[in-house]
Amino acid sequence: MPFVRVMKIEPNIARSFCDLLLPARKIVLAGHLNPDGDCIGSLTGMKAWLDSFYRGKGPVGISVIVPNRIPYYLMFMHGADSIIISSEAPDQARALVEDADIVVCMDLNSLARTEDIAETIRKSPARKIMIDHHPMPEKFADLIVSTTEVSSASELAWWLVSEASSQTGTEIPAECKESFYTGMMTDTNNFCNSVFPSTFLMASQIAEAGIDREKIQMEIMNSFSEERMRLMGLMLKDKMTVYPDLKAAVLVLDQKTKDNYNYQEGDSEGFVNLPLQIKNVEISALFTQGDGYIKVSLRSKGNVSVNRLSRLFFNGGGHERAAGGRIYDMPIGDVADYFEKSLRLFLGGFSA
Ligand code: 5GP
Ligand code: MN
Numbered sequence: 001m002p003f004v005r006v007m008k009i010e011p012n013i014a015r016s017f018c019d020l021l022l023p024a025r026k027i028v029l030a031g032h033l034n035p036d037g038d039c040i041g042s043l044t045g046m047k048a049w050l051d052s053f054y055r056g057k058g059p060v061g062i063s064v065i066v067p068n069r070i071p072y073y074l075m076f077m078h079g080a081d082s083i084i085i086s087s088e089a090p091d092q093a094r095a096l097v098e099d100a101d102i103v104v105c106m107d108l109n110s111l112a113r114t115e116d117i118a119e120t121i122r123k124s125p126a127r128k129i130m131i132d133h134h135p136m137p138e139k140f141a142d143l144i145v146s147t148t149e150v151s152s153a154s155e156l157a158w159w160l161v162s163e164a165s166s167q168t169g170t171e172i173p174a175e176c177k178e179s180f181y182t183g184m185m186t187d188t189n190n191f192c193n194s195v196f197p198s199t200f201l202m203a204s205q206i207a208e209a210g211i212d213r214e215k216i217q218m219e220i221m222n223s224f225s226e227e228r229m230r231l232m233g234l235m236l237k238d239k240m241t242v243y244p245d246l247k248a249a250v251l252v253l254d255q256k257t258k259d260n261y262n263y264q265e266g267d268s269e270g271f272v273n274l275p276l277q278i279k280n281v282e283i284s285a286l287f288t289q290g291d292g293y294i295k296v297s298l299r300s301k302g303n304v305s306v307n308r309l310s311r312l313f314f315n316g317g318g319h320e321r322a323a324g325g326r327i328y329d330m331p332i333g334d335v336a337d338y339f340e341k342s343l344r345l346f347l348g349g350f351s352a
Pocket of ligand 2: 038039107133152153187
């Protein structure tokens with residue numbers, strides 16, 4: 001018999017969640033640096049659910065904060081245009097956190113991922129809730145809802161609000177379902193990675209509720225600019241190095257190339273997965289030149305833990321097969337060599 005595990009939120013977890021929420025009047029939902037589909041999906045979905053939860057319970061203020069710009073192709077989600085960007089409105093973001101009764105952190109396992117508001121959250125007397133699916137959660141929250149046995153923070157949030165709704169009679173709004181579905185779909189790379197039996201169950205429940213899956217598919221998969229498509233072609237043709245003996249490939253996106261192709265935040269989404277389509281490539285890296293540091297994206301389709309690789313060599317972390325990090329103080333022209341050397345050490349058994 002195959003072992004089939006379906007995500008289950010224990011009733012007492014959902015009860016604790018509702019107990020923390022009930023007396024609160026000022027709520028902040030916080031996401032991570034370089035917010036992706038799961039981050040924005042879990043935040044906007046939870047905001048929609050909380051609007052429903054607090055209906056008829058008097059005035060509440062619910063704010064959503066992320067550290068930096070949201071990619072344009074995620075802006076279709078309900079409420080995305082009301083999200084506060086803490087790097088652009090630092091005083092407003094800080095004041096909201098300082099004033100909050102509850103801070104809910106979603107899709108992040110360490111407070112540092114909220115970047116410039118991290119210390120304000122840490123010092124704030126607000127009760128803290130974490131809803132996340134990364135390994136090794138930092139224990140900063142009063143309630144930690146965390147497992148790696150789930151596709152995404154959005155899926156975990158779906159199971160949590162489903163249980164909380166059945167306990168409290170809260171209606172789950174269509175906007176909540178749409179956002180959580182989008183977050184799950186993007187974090188699984190359209191049902192390719194980290195898919196669990198529970199993921200299909202969630203998709204089925206949400207599809208049955210009548211959300212427009214085709215619209216979501218269009219917004220996420222078929223809404224890029226022409227320049228982004230041409231940039232992708234260039235990256236594969238001229239900016240990819242394959243290291244057959246390491247079963248690895250590297251893509252390097254430098255600032256000049258970004259400028260030439262009128263690069264917008266999020267245009268490189270999905271690029272790092274492309275080299276994994278090569279039969280003998282099991283590890284893929286994308287290095288993107290940015291302001292003050294080089295952004296690192298790592299993916300694996302085998303047994304190599306890019307989470308560990310990132311922790312050891314790229315100042316980051318993430319999941320076993322999808323991780324990220326940063327490189328400081330290195331010319332963009334040197335990163336491919338640095339990656340090759342690091343991976344050679346790593347595969348040779350190096351550990352810190
Ligand atoms: P991406 O390559 O899509 O930016 O990130 C892949 C995964 O790695 C995501 O789960 C993300 O949360 C995590 N990640 C990305 N950058 C960082 C980082 O700088 N630090 C840590 N700890 N995780 C990261
Ligand atoms: Mn996620």
